[in-house]
Amino acid sequence: MNYWMLLVIIGLTFDGHRVCSLIVTEINVPGIVDFRDNVTLSCSYNMAGHTLNSVKWYKDENEFFRYSPMMHPYYMKFPVEGAEVQENKHNCNSSICRIELGALGKKSSGVYRCEVSGDAPHFKLTTKAANMTVAALPQNNPLISGFHPMYHFDEFVTANCSSDYSSPPAILSWYINGELALPAELQPRQENTFAAHDYLLKRQILQIHFYVNGPRFIHFRKMLELKCVADIIGFPHLRRESKSSAVLTHDQNLNNQMLLSTGERSASSATIFAVSILRLAMSIIFLQSAIFS
Template identity: 30%
Template sequence: MLSLRNQIAFVLSLLFIKELESASKISVRIPSYVQAGETADLTCSYYLDSNALYSVKWYKGRHEFYRYMPGETPPVKTFPIKGMKINMTASDHVRVVLEDVAASLTGQYLCEVTMTPTYFALAEAAYMTIIEFPSRGPQIQVERKEYHAGDMVTASCTVPTSSPTPALAWYINDEPVSDVYISRLQDFSSTEGNQTRLDIRFPIMQPQFKVGKIQLKCLATIAGLYWETTELTLHEEHPKLSQVLQDEEVGVSSVVSSNSMALFSQIMFFQMFLPLSILFMIASTL
């Protein structure tokens, strides 16, 4: 057990820390999303009350990349992180400016402020995502573009993989497609490189044809900052003219055949019974 003196010292230290935390404040302003190639402005604001600043340190994950210590010469020191470009002119004890950001810089960023004479540290972190938009919008592929009611439609929507991965969604006549008809296949390789893909397979119902057409739409989104759609129209397939004519010819042939059979029966009747009628006429004259 702790002695009474140690217990009192422990309680006083807790009270001191609590008072120090209430008097000292820190807040970071880090953009949640930044487009690749743009500039990211990271700000660390702090209030130390009556304490003095000892150091400001910036971390990406567990790796320190920027340090400001007013008691050293020069006061700024940087540590390399692959793909990170710091604008030294614009950066100081409050902000760090990153230029031409790349997708590899996505991650957790933390600002740590240490004060004297206690060397008590304040820290706050936030997550930043670097977005690489797809090189093109989504594309739709189908087996064919004409269907009858009752046919099964198989369609694929693809978009080049980006960072983060785009979310795909299907619509039929502007209505979301049920998950029952959706199959997901992400990050597959093709002749165009890595792509994200979403397939649908559904049966066509006659009411889905609007003036003989069904509208398919695929939507690709990224964090509400990227929004691209593509549409494809399916048409109701009608009987071909050659088939209609063929069916009509079959009907006419059937009629002709039935008439021919009737005429043939009549001829056979006369051939069989005409000679008998002539014999009866000769016999009656005798």
């Protein structure tokens, strides 16, 4: 093998390596978003010496956006239902392409794909895709109701937890002093539904009931803490929770004493009112006697 042939082989080897190195390094498409929000999609790529020809965005294999730095205009948008790029909300260059979608809805869910192509002489093509679900996510923490600020040991506790309306629906869980409630302490779940914005929105209601006794209450310094957690299955970062605390006491007559005290105060107020009325009546009688005498 002569010297020149060896140089040609080495040159082709390095050129082939350079051609194959054009890749999409990262695609950023959130797994789930709320239909009321705008969302930014981004695609990063390594040209590795190639000249960028175009970056194309597809939804379910339908092209809706293109960046072509070697053509005019640089940016082009194509009508695809559910994939609306906001006006002037795109920024692309030789290494990254970002776009912002708005006016989201149920039909915005799908597979989003970024396709990057190099220019002559190799016209290499690379692509990467990710799925995005557009949902009606909970906007508020779960609501705890029916829970009082004070209980005594061995008392029966009942409380309700209601999730915010959403689609998909939230799954509720109860915790008592940091421990997951037992299945026997839960009532069957209830569900309310109504349709809005092309979604069937659902609210979960879960009731808990238990006696205040056992080791999970002894180590909490006379405190009872309930926590209700609302999860969207498959998306732990969307967890929402609420807590509520009560004081525990061994005095089983405390509530009765409080009621008695309240009754005594009410009786005292009624007595004072009656005396005032009696004094007013006597003043009127005295005034009438003075006038007619």
